[in-house]
Amino acid sequence: MIYANPNTAGAVVEFKPQYENFIGGEWVPPVKGQYFDNITPITGEAFTRIPKSTPEDIELALDAAHAAKDAWGKTSPAHRAQVLNAIADRIEENLEKIAVAETWENGKAVRETLNADIPLAVDHFRYFASAIRTQEGFSSQINEDTIAYHFQEPLGVVGQIIPWNFPILMATWKLAPALAAGNCVVLKPAEQTPASILYVVELIQDLLPPGVLNIVNGFGAEVGKALATNKRISKIAFTGSTAVGRLIMQYATENIIPVTLELGGKSPNIFFPDIMEADDDFLDKAVEGFVMFALNSGEVCTCPSRALIHESIYDEFMKRVLERVKAIKIGNPLDTETMMGAQNSNEQYQKIISYLKIGKEEGAEVLAGGDVNDLGEEFANGFYIQPTVFKGTNDMRVFQEEIFGPVVAVTTFKDFDEAIKIANDTDYGLGAGVWSRHGDTAYKAGRAIQAGRVWTNTYHQYPAAAAFGGYKMSGIGRENHKMMLDSYQQTKNLLVSYAEKPQGFF
């Protein structure tokens, strides 16, 4: 089926002509009254207006968050779990609408928002609802009369800066653990994708006490900076580029607060020769694993953008892979049959085009795609790129730089050691894929690759219970998994003596 464009007859989603900031449980216009147009990459048209906030709005949000933090931090884990579960239920009840809203704003195929982004967000809230209830402090007996008790306490008020590639899921990855741990949040959506988050907040706003969640819209250079440098936050979490990640870290030094940074990757996807030992479902799964570079139009930090294929299977495996790439259905992102939609923005579209040019100039062979995709008619001004497969060597720029588009660079290896050498010859270390029928090969490869997440005989799965984060320049800290609670908490140690006599020093 094809969903009607939002705000047209038969549409499941109606965007407001203008949104505001969400501060202290109210929709508050930006202090200076400025707005910017929000554009859908599907047609290139503006569809709503978003506050172009200034530092004054960040201060208002922080006032609200600080007013709420003591009460929220003292609620019982059971209560917060209930709230998170209620948020999950509400999102699930409105899943279709939210999926269409996000697709309209981001450009990704609606089958992904319907089946991945939004269901994962729902599950993420439920996971942290459970996790907070099972969290326990710990104590150690230092000696018979001395006990060290450890308690987890909320940090207080935290800042979160969200990327545009999975607007709702990435907001959820940051929000769910922060709220579960008893923090209040000031969140800044990406400039490119604020409306889908605001759409969700409208649906869940009655479930949270005023001030616990605050959304301030605007640009990094104005509100992002005002948030990250603010004395009144206890942590800043950011997903984005290395140059901005460094900036955020530098900002965080001003007030000596912790940062979580997720800064991208150039993930290797390694196909060992034994995958071709049989022509079966496993091989079919491996072929699909290669084509995962086109998921989310390639706009994923863990995009398997480097495929390393054993030389003995290269020809036969690539034959199958290229057939599957050719079968990727590109079209209206709101069509549930569409497999790959639009790139997120003109900037992203132009950047990918520039890398297609670089790849060709550097001498990479184009095995598939290699150009823009003109869908014509109402999509003529949208941002569409052909799924592209380059063949080349690992020292080429298309092998080393994150393109953030549906572009994979393929090379071959002759043995295990060379595969690992190529895999690790990158500045990044976020994701990786390993494909082998042999447990020992898969295990050894997985342990040898310097990356935070090594998918083994699968790719692009994001369950809440699996830790996600980067080695090397891919960032600091983890997201997902109950360990995430810890990064939104302080550890309080009470060191208690039950001894009756003095220590004897004085």
Add this chain to the structure above:
Amino acid sequence: MVKRVEVTPEALQMIRFLKEKHGPIMFHQSGGCCEGSAPMCYKQGDFQVGSVDLLLETIDEDVPFYMHEALYRYNKHTQIIVDLIDGFGSGFSLESLEGKSFLSRSHMFTDEEYAEIKKSL
């Protein structure tokens, strides 16, 4: 003389506008993720330049353009051409406030150009 970084007339106009508006500015070519692989334009002093950052060029007399040395390893043989396009990329880059985005386009150096470039770094 061959330059490592060139700017298009549109980009230069924006650079001058941003200098007027914000005072001294700089570029840092970013790696990684959503708004990465793009030239970030910051106010000078806002971003702490470190020993890992190579000064590739000074644009328009007083606008330094830096790149992390790790990224430069793969960029040695290409010239960056800073262009300006509609729409915003990274909101932390100053031009985004004007609804525009700097974009790094690339040109492969010819053998003669590369020989000259190698001498200067």
